[in-house]
Amino acid sequence: xxxxxxxxxxxxxxxxxxxxxxxxxxxxxxxxxxxxxxxxxxxxxxxxxxxxxxxxxxxxxxxxxxxxxxxxxxxxxxxxxxxxxxxxxxxxxxxxxxxxxxxxxxxxxxxxxxxxxxxxxxxxxxxxxxxxxxxxxxxxxxxxxxxxxxxxxxxxxxxxxxxxxxxxxxxxxxxxxxxxxxxxxxxxxxxxxxxxxxxxxxxxxxxxxxxxxxxxxxxx
Numbered sequence: 001x002x003x004x005x006x007x008x009x010x011x012x013x014x015x016x017x018x019x020x021x022x023x024x025x026x027x028x029x030x031x032x033x034x035x036x037x038x039x040x041x042x043x044x045x046x047x048x049x050x051x052x053x054x055x056x057x058x059x060x061x062x063x064x065x066x067x068x069x070x071x072x073x074x075x076x077x078x079x080x081x082x083x084x085x086x087x088x089x090x091x092x093x094x095x096x097x098x099x100x101x102x103x104x105x106x107x108x109x110x111x112x113x114x115x116x117x118x119x120x121x122x123x124x125x126x127x128x129x130x131x132x133x134x135x136x137x138x139x140x141x142x143x144x145x146x147x148x149x150x151x152x153x154x155x156x157x158x159x160x161x162x163x164x165x166x167x168x169x170x171x172x173x174x175x176x177x178x179x180x181x182x183x184x185x186x187x188x189x190x191x192x193x194x195x196x197x198x199x200x201x202x203x204x205x206x207x208x209x210x211x212x213x214x215x216x217x218x219x220x
């Protein structure tokens with residue numbers, strides 16, 4: 001178990017234009033620079049192989065938590081699901097693995113088992129299929145920490161649940177730590193997170209470690 005300390009503050013400034021000064025005078029507003037505290041030396045305990053679910057309202061600081069944790073875990077090897085480069089000029093099988101057999105094996109782990117898809121280019125896939133291919137590329141990279149901000153936000157909810165369920169199973173089997181940030185709470189049963197971080201506004205944060213207990217995907 002490793003304890004990470006998150007300490008993040010921003011200094012907010014107000015540009016003193018004539019109109020801003022007019023409003024400040026009319027409504028009695030102070031224009032002094034203020035420190036905005038997102039995290040005040042917040043300890044977060046994470047074990048290698050944990051699935052960490054970061055949730056909260058938009059603008060509360062979920063992405064900040066994700067970035068700060070990823071930064072502190074860099075030495076383990078961090079891969080961002082949305083940052084995986086895809087070559088639009090090549091078929092999937094030509095973008096992964098040292099040879100054909102390895103490419104097929106990696107895509108199979110990620111749930112791409114259709115030979116027709118192996119010969120397609122990324123832009124010819126559905127959003128869900130592209131996520132699976134990115135996952136295959138992350139597995140190939142050997143990274144021990146996988147991150148995803150706005151996790152599966154662009155997918156329909158049933159597809160998101162299926163991918164979330166499969167991703168946590170693969171991460172746990174491999175022993176990778178999975179860090180995801182999202183406003184959606186409907187994937188909790190499918191991700192079965194080890195740690196749930198609920199971020200409120202300012203420095204409000206709730207961290208709960210819960211026992212592993214996933215059963216089956218909730219998508220119909």
